[in-house]
Amino acid sequence: MENFSEVVGIFFSLDNFLAIAVGVVIGVVVGSIPGLTATMAVALALPFTFSMQPVAAILLLVGIYKGGMYGGSITAILIRTPGSPASACTLLDGYPMAQQGHAKKALKAALYSSVIADFISNIALIFFAAYLAKIALNFGAPEFFWLICFSLTIIISLASGSMIKGLMAALLGILLSMVGLDEVFGSQRLTFGNYNLMDSISFIPLLIGLFAIPEIIEFYRKKAIPHIKAKASGAGLAFSELKRCMKSIVRGSLIGVIIGAIPGTGATAAAFISYSDARRRSPNKANFGKGEVEGVAAAEAGNNGVAGATLIPLLSLGIPGDVITAIILGAFMVHGLTPGPLMFQENLSLIYALFLGIMCSSVILLVVGNVAIKYFSLIADIPKSILFPIVLMFCVYGAYAVNNATFDVGLMLAFGVLGYIFNRTAIPAAPFLIGFILGPMFEDNLRRSLLIGSNDLSIFVRGPITWVFIVLTVGSIALALYRFISSRRDVRHATTTPPEL
Amino acid sequence: MNKILSSAYLAACGSALALGLTVSSANANDWPTDDVRLVVPYAPGGTTDVLSRRVADLLQQELDANVVVENRPGAGSTVGTGRLARGGRGVDHTILMASPGHTIGAAIYPDLGYDPVEDFVFLQNMIDIPNVMVVPADSPYESVIEFVEAAKEENMTFSHSGVGSSIHMSGELFKTLTETNMTAVPFAGSGAALPALLGGDVDVSFENMPTVLSHIRSGDLRALAVTSAERSEYLPDVPTLSEVGEYNLDQFVTTAWFGLVAHSSFPEEAQSVMQDALSKVMEREEFLDFADQLGAEPGQVSGEEFKQFIADEVERWEGVAQQAGISQ
Amino acid sequence: MTPSGSKRRVKVKDTNDLITGIVLLGFAIVLVFYLVPNYINEPPILQNPMMSPRWLPAIIGWLILLFSILLILQAFILEGKTEEDERAIEKGSTRRFVLMVLSLVIYVALFEAMGAVFCGILATLVLFIAHPVRTWWVYSLAFLFPIIVALLFVEVMNVPLPIMPFGF
Numbered sequence: 001m002e003n004f005s006e007v008v009g010i011f012f013s014l015d016n017f018l019a020i021a022v023g024v025v026i027g028v029v030v031g032s033i034p035g036l037t038a039t040m041a042v043a044l045a046l047p048f049t050f051s052m053q054p055v056a057a058i059l060l061l062v063g064i065y066k067g068g069m070y071g072g073s074i075t076a077i078l079i080r081t082p083g084s085p086a087s088a089c090t091l092l093d094g095y096p097m098a099q100q101g102h103a104k105k106a107l108k109a110a111l112y113s114s115v116i117a118d119f120i121s122n123i124a125l126i127f128f129a130a131y132l133a134k135i136a137l138n139f140g141a142p143e144f145f146w147l148i149c150f151s152l153t154i155i156i157s158l159a160s161g162s163m164i165k166g167l168m169a170a171l172l173g174i175l176l177s178m179v180g181l182d183e184v185f186g187s188q189r190l191t192f193g194n195y196n197l198m199d200s201i202s203f204i205p206l207l208i209g210l211f212a213i214p215e216i217i218e219f220y221r222k223k224a225i226p227h228i229k230a231k232a233s234g235a236g237l238a239f240s241e242l243k244r245c246m247k248s249i250v251r252g253s254l255i256g257v258i259i260g261a262i263p264g265t266g267a268t269a270a271a272f273i274s275y276s277d278a279r280r281r282s283p284n285k286a287n288f289g290k291g292e293v294e295g296v297a298a299a300e301a302g303n304n305g306v307a308g309a310t311l312i313p314l315l316s317l318g319i320p321g322d323v324i325t326a327i328i329l330g331a332f333m334v335h336g337l338t339p340g341p342l343m344f345q346e347n348l349s350l351i352y353a354l355f356l357g358i359m360c361s362s363v364i365l366l367v368v369g370n371v372a373i374k375y376f377s378l379i380a381d382i383p384k385s386i387l388f389p390i391v392l393m394f395c396v397y398g399a400y401a402v403n404n405a406t407f408d409v410g411l412m413l414a415f416g417v418l419g420y421i422f423n424r425t426a427i428p429a430a431p432f433l434i435g436f437i438l439g440p441m442f443e444d445n446l447r448r449s450l451l452i453g454s455n456d457l458s459i460f461v462r463g464p465i466t467w468v469f470i471v472l473t474v475g476s477i478a479l480a481l482y483r484f485i486s487s488r489r490d491v492r493h494a495t496t497t498p499p500e501l
Numbered sequence: 502m503n504k505i506l507s508s509a510y511l512a513a514c515g516s517a518l519a520l521g522l523t524v525s526s527a528n529a530n531d532w533p534t535d536d537v538r539l540v541v542p543y544a545p546g547g548t549t550d551v552l553s554r555r556v557a558d559l560l561q562q563e564l565d566a567n568v569v570v571e572n573r574p575g576a577g578s579t580v581g582t583g584r585l586a587r588g589g590r591g592v593d594h595t596i597l598m599a600s601p602g603h604t605i606g607a608a609i610y611p612d613l614g615y616d617p618v619e620d621f622v623f624l625q626n627m628i629d630i631p632n633v634m635v636v637p638a639d640s641p642y643e644s645v646i647e648f649v650e651a652a653k654e655e656n657m658t659f660s661h662s663g664v665g666s667s668i669h670m671s672g673e674l675f676k677t678l679t680e681t682n683m684t685a686v687p688f689a690g691s692g693a694a695l696p697a698l699l700g701g702d703v704d705v706s707f708e709n710m711p712t713v714l715s716h717i718r719s720g721d722l723r724a725l726a727v728t729s730a731e732r733s734e735y736l737p738d739v740p741t742l743s744e745v746g747e748y749n750l751d752q753f754v755t756t757a758w759f760g761l762v763a764h765s766s767f768p769e770e771a772q773s774v775m776q777d778a779l780s781k782v783m784e785r786e787e788f789l790d791f792a793d794q795l796g797a798e799p800g801q802v803s804g805e806e807f808k809q810f811i812a813d814e815v816e817r818w819e820g821v822a823q824q825a826g827i828s829q
Numbered sequence: 830m831t832p833s834g835s836k837r838r839v840k841v842k843d844t845n846d847l848i849t850g851i852v853l854l855g856f857a858i859v860l861v862f863y864l865v866p867n868y869i870n871e872p873p874i875l876q877n878p879m880m881s882p883r884w885l886p887a888i889i890g891w892l893i894l895l896f897s898i899l900l901i902l903q904a905f906i907l908e909g910k911t912e913e914d915e916r917a918i919e920k921g922s923t924r925r926f927v928l929m930v931l932s933l934v935i936y937v938a939l940f941e942a943m944g945a946v947f948c949g950i951l952a953t954l955v956l957f958i959a960h961p962v963r964t965w966w967v968y969s970l971a972f973l974f975p976i977i978v979a980l981l982f983v984e985v986m987n988v989p990l991p992i993m994p995f996g997f
Contacts, residue, residue: 046551140700168853183689187872195583320692336794341715403573405573406937451686
């Protein structure tokens with residue numbers, strides 16, 4: 001970094017700080033509105049960046065991205081409506097916490113773990129970009145296939161209650177994910193000739209429908225109970241609690257970094273993997289899903305760990321890992337910059353200025369997040385009779401806005417009913433969601449591997465990465481089986497202890 | 502930065518008024534009388550979206566009206582396009598950014614519900630992006646001829662960004678014309694397809710220029726040919742496929758084109774206003790810089806010529822889709 | 830989640846699971862024998878059965894079939910969990926529930942035709958009445974929120990919603 005003064009010159013301008021701050025604020029606000037995702041906000045902000053300096057332009061978009069990643073968790077915790085797909089995992093423990101009067105604690109846990117994960121992710125981006133980019137390039141279809149297999153095994157650990165029901169939910173999720181055009185042949189699958197289904201079922205309506213709507217249905221099916229006026233927002237997060245979660249946060253961040261560096265897996269999967277990993281290791285395992293701080297922290301660490309790391313393949317290879325980075329790639333191009341191997345040679349000082357800005361964004365996220373919590377946590381004090389109709393309105397508007405299609409509104413409500421049925425029959429929704437996300441990746445990478453290897457199955461064991469994931473997959477299943485069997489034995493011995501898994 | 506705030510403020514103020522007076526007169530004396538809506542039939546973030554937002558930004562400076570971008574993605578652009586084709590209110594102020602999906606969609610989707618040629622008026626082809634036939638840097642093939650010779654012997658794989666993309670169809674067209682053995686390997690978008698190509702998992706791809714240009718320059722990929730009629734100024738040493746002169750490849754001319762279309766009832770006055778404004782946009786420095794960045798050439802055709810081009814494209818892709826067995 | 834101590838006299842130990850299992854079994858049979866063969870086209874030439882678009886859906890179908898049978902068996906063997914007791918709710922009035930369903934119908938049926946603002950106001954009012962909210966000023970929120978939020982979406986965020994009745 002011999003041209004340090006140049007870097008400082010590029011970076012230290014008011015515009016850049018403003019860009020990050022405005023970006024993070026927009027991100028948090030937009031991310032917290034159901035249906036309005038960070039992706040959308042980044043796309044909408046793009047035209048504004050045309051007239052800005054390149055560094056400020058990119059930082060604005062990165063700021064929105066990071067703010068949105070956190071913002072999504074706010075409504076997930078408060079009203080069980082994930083603002084963005086990645087925060088679906090956060091609500092598993094966040095919403096129960098809010099219901100028990102610990103909304104503020106959950107929000108703070110989410111914020112701190114987000115910021116820490118973000119920070120770790122940025123460090124990885126700055127120091128290990130070149131190394132991680134190499135791993136990404138070695139990640140072909142067969143490696144991906146095994147990674148997905150391993151990720152699918154986390155369903156088992158998420159299936160609290162009945163293992164059969166958990167697997168059933170996952171299968172239904174995979175089945176629904178296959179609606180649409182076939183990836184290889186382009187033929188229609190289970191679309192029943194409906195054009196709206198050809199691009200497969202939209203994710204956001206499914207997400208909102210599955211989690212937010214059942215709460216509303218449930219509320220109106222129950223007898224009206226008078227609102228108990230209590231300071232529901234509750235106390236903040238004690239330092240000792242944060243310390244207790246620290247291991248999970250760091251582990252989650254690292255999971256996020258690795259997932260983020262591999263283009264195409266995404267923050268949602270990272271959040272769930274991190275969550276189930278934390279659950280597997282925690283002494284409070286039974287409390288997961290019922291309002292465990294560590295669950296919130298692990299989920300948020302997982303999805304925010306992705307944020308910095310997705311910039312690794314973007315900057316070093318010019319490969320966008322998800323839609324947001326694809327838009328950021330567009331922003332680079334508008335400003336005459338092409339991310340990729342050449343950029344590190346031609347525009348090194350600009351890249352370092354970007355890195356400085358990205359580090360700054362973590363700090364700004366902390367400040368903005370704390371302010372946001374102060375006001376957003378008041379939502380927890382609003383009586384549900386007033387809150388829910390307005391939440392429903394947001395959900396409908398948001399579901400419509402994703403594709404500008406009324407069909408999606410109907411879809412969302414249909415998933416709402418499905419979610420309600422799931423609730424009544426104790427079928428867990430989380431495995432359903434994971435199946436829906438991972439199903440297509442499983443199938444596509446399986447078929448892609450077969451195509452690449454000309455139907456030669458040896459491609460599935462072609463290198464060390466595949467071997468590692470095969471071992472992990474088998475190990476994960478074996479562990480789950482062992483626990484299942486030993487818990488059954490416990491049940492038989494002492495009927496008072498709850499069956500695990 | 503102020504721009505965002507001030508425009509947000511203005512929008513908030515303006516909207517209070519707008520609620521009362523959206524009843525627009527269909528009488529297009531002085532077009533535009535309302536905001537112009539630019540429909541993007543793809544999700545935010547893709548090339549079409551980024552281009553459209555750039556164009557919208559410049560267009561509203563030329564038109565003296567707001568140009569609002571609206572994403573209506575689905576089924577490879579046919580959902581958004583179909584909606585426009587069906588018409589409705591505001592259709593006299595709606596334009597759509599069409600791209601190869603417009604013609605390929607007609608070839609591969611059953612019962613489209615609209616005619617990709619007759620249901621539209623064609624305003625202006627904005628840019629043309631050539632596809633580049635690229636192989637990994639360590640690939641043994643140095644030229645198209647060498648590649649075709651090898652592909653006649655053994656099976657080759659080519660990556661593409663999704664069924665019905667111009668990248669996919671280019672590959673199928675190549676396979677048909679050269680009568681070689683090639684297997685299409687689908688990926689979800691160019692972003693996902695690129696690592697497989699860089700890592701050597703697939704043998705060849707017919708990627709869009711902007712996706713691979715920097716990798717060609719850095720030496721990670723080798724360009725064998727470009728698919729446009731003329732050599733690209735960005736890769737002057739790379740021959741066109743039609744230059745190869747063998748294996749029927751003289752018929753292989755295709756580009757990823759992006760152009761603005763409107764509903765067939767689009768008023769004539771509006772057409773001329775739009776075409777004037779668009780040709781001004783295309784002369785703008787900002788536009789040319791942007792095209793440059795994409796490795797694209799400014800579009801050549803407009804009006805009737807553009808329409809004829811579309812009609813030819815539809816016919817060609819229908820043939821290719823049928824031979825490749827991807828038509829429904 | 831603790832197994833309940835209450836013993837039931839009937840052989841079926843978990844009716845909830847039994848019904849769920851039967852419904853899913855029916856679904857799996859429809860899926861495997863009707864939906865997959867009829868609504869998924871198979872290309873004429875296939876080098877590998879795993880490449881078929883029908884392969885995974887069929888496997889999923891059979892697995893659902895298997896698990897639903899297991900679920901039915903489990904319903905006879907395992908005790909019903911207190912799940913029901915835990916989730917047992919004091920049912921509200923039918924009016925309350927019907928009005929909620931009505932508000933959902935309003936959104937689905939009228940959203941495109943009548944516009945977002947109109948539907949938002951109507952559905953929110955219906956839900957307020959359903960509860961019923963007795964604080965009069967709250968009803969003003971039913972008008973305020975849909976208007977403000979719709980404007981926020983359309984004007985500030987540039988995300989189009991059908992604002993006016995009978996739009997594009």
